[in-house]
Amino acid sequence: MLLTNEFTIREVRLEDAARLAEIYSFYVLNTAVSFEYYAPTVEELEERIRHTIEKYPYFVCEADNKIVGYAYAGAYSAREAYAWTATASIYLDKDYRRHGIGTALYDALEKRLREMGIVNILAGVAYCEKEDEYLSRDSYKFHLKMGYSPVARMKSVGKKFDRWYDLLWMQKKTNGARLKDKNPFRGLLLIPLMAVVTIVVFAITLLIDAYLIPWDTESLGHPAPAFTILAFIGMPFVNIGVCGFAIILTIIRLIRAKMKKRSVWRMTS
Numbered sequence: 514m515l516l517t518n519e520f521t522i523r524e525v526r527l528e529d530a531a532r533l534a535e536i537y538s539f540y541v542l543n544t545a546v547s548f549e550y551y552a553p554t555v556e557e558l559e560e561r562i563r564h565t566i567e568k569y570p571y572f573v574c575e576a577d578n579k580i581v582g583y584a585y586a587g588a589y590s591a592r593e594a595y596a597w598t599a600t601a602s603i604y605l606d607k608d609y610r611r612h613g614i615g616t617a618l619y620d621a622l623e624k625r626l627r628e629m630g631i632v633n634i635l636a637g638v639a640y641c642e643k644e645d646e647y648l649s650r651d652s653y654k655f656h657l658k659m660g661y662s663p664v665a666r667m668k669s670v671g672k673k674f675d676r677w678y679d680l681l682w683m684q685k686k687t688n689g690a691r692l693k694d695k696n697p698f699r700g701l702l703l704i705p706l707m708a709v710v711t712i713v714v715f716a717i718t719l720l721i722d723a724y725l726i727p728w729d730t731e732s733l734g735h736p737a738p739a740f741t742i743l744a745f746i747g748m749p750f751v752n753i754g755v756c757g758f759a760i761i762l763t764i765i766r767l768i769r770a771k772m773k774k775r776s777v778w779r780m781t782s
């Protein structure tokens with residue numbers, strides 16, 4: 514419980530390790546939020562901090578005269594091409610959740626990562642279809658709220674407390690661009706496009722017939738306005754074909770989007 518309603522964010526110090534170990538050990542020992550089995554010692558955590566701050570930002574939040582949470586970034590992979598992609602992790606004292614501290618810590622972390630030139634942030638979130646006593650959807654909901662999108666779900670990759678848990682990778686672009694699905698209606702643009710094409714085709718055929726093959730009105734249109742007639746017969750078929758394709762494509766995309774939404778809904782519920 515946040516007593517003073519005030520908190521500050523600052524960079525981590527090595528001497529914070531003991532308090533961070535205390536906060537983290539709760540999640541290691543009692544939840545599946547972390548896939549570690551054994552809580553790291555203070556020395557181990559100090560070593561992890563030292564290693565992280567060599568290259569990445571690491572922030573703690575202080576409130577009520579103690580550290581109540583921390584967030585840090587890390588490398589997604591040591592391979593050079595991943596240099597613009599970082600991971601983010603965050604842990605709050607269990608009694609200090611839902612006070613905006615997570616948001617403030619992530620804001621600070623993301624700002625620093627952006628300044629470093631990091632383009633993608635990935636959060637690996639432990640996930641299960643049904644919440645249980647070891648794992649809630651809090652982290653998933655928090656990351657959604659912070660603008661992260663689920664991009665990959667690895668099924669049953671972590672076994673803890675004799676249960677299998679998934680790992681959900683959630684991604685955010687540091688430039689604010691949302692990882693949005695494309696508009697399923699975009700195929701319908703073919704319909705106005707076809708209308709324009711049809712008008713142009715008719716205009717061209719009329720011009721050709723009028724100027725290149727002059728109509729002989731006396732002999733009932735002989736030689737025939739051949740191109741115009743061809744266009745009048747052909748274009749409806751072309752239109753029906755293209756527009757039909759656009760409509761069927763849109764229906765397929767809508768069904769696929771609905772199925773995808775349903776699976777996200779299953780994640781959220």
Ligand SMILES: CC(C)(COP(=O)(O)OP(=O)(O)OC[C@H]1O[C@@H](n2cnc3c(N)ncnc32)[C@H](O)[C@@H]1OP(=O)(O)O)[C@@H](O)C(=O)NCCC(=O)NCCS
Binds near residue numbers: 546614
């Ligand atoms: C996930 C965690 C960091 C969120 O931090 P927090 O300070 O509680 O989050 P905030 O108060 O800043 O909440 C921001 C938004 O996240 C969402 N959110 C956070 N906790 C939520 C919860 N328990 N249920 C639903 N939504 C939640 C809400 O949309 C919230 O906005 P709102 O308060 O306006 O509704 C914190 O709960 C925590 O440390 N959890 C345990 C460790 C953990 O899961 N770490 C992530 C490992 S990847």
